[in-house]
Amino acid sequence: FFQGAFELGCAVCPIAIKYNKIFVDAFWNSKKQSFTMHLVRLMTSWAVVCDVWYLEPQYLRDGETAIEFAERVRDMIAARAGLKKVPWDGYLKHNRPSPKHTEEKQRIFADSVLRRLEES
Numbered sequence: 001f002f003q004g005a006f007e008l009g010c011a012v013c014p015i016a017i018k019y020n021k022i023f024v025d026a027f028w029n030s031k032k033q034s035f036t037m038h039l040v041r042l043m044t045s046w047a048v049v050c051d052v053w054y055l056e057p058q059y060l061r062d063g064e065t066a067i068e069f070a071e072r073v074r075d076m077i078a079a080r081a082g083l084k085k086v087p088w089d090g091y092l093k094h095n096r097p098s099p100k101h102t103e104e105k106q107r108i109f110a111d112s113v114l115r116r117l118e119e120s
Helices: 035-043 066-081 099-120
Strands: 016-022 049-054
Touching: 035 049, 049 066
Parallel strands: none
Antiparallel strands: 016 049
């Protein structure tokens, strides 16, 4: 989900696409299959079936950052297509986060929990 379009200040027209695995799974796992073999599998399948929903154009709201705008649109797409929203992209299968990055995220989370406990 690329966020660059949300920084332009123009309308974003969200489209939700959900593939149906009835004839073929359109997901390409590059760790298990070359792109050429993936294309052959898609092109020789009976059909590639998907549902497509065109959502209402969305605009940046007053006081909303580009990141918040992107997350709001992403939430709309996930809700309409019935998809689970996850905080990572498809490249997680290629690279594991470094322990340093993981520890930093854990520290930030722990600090936020401690602050909430102190406030209550």
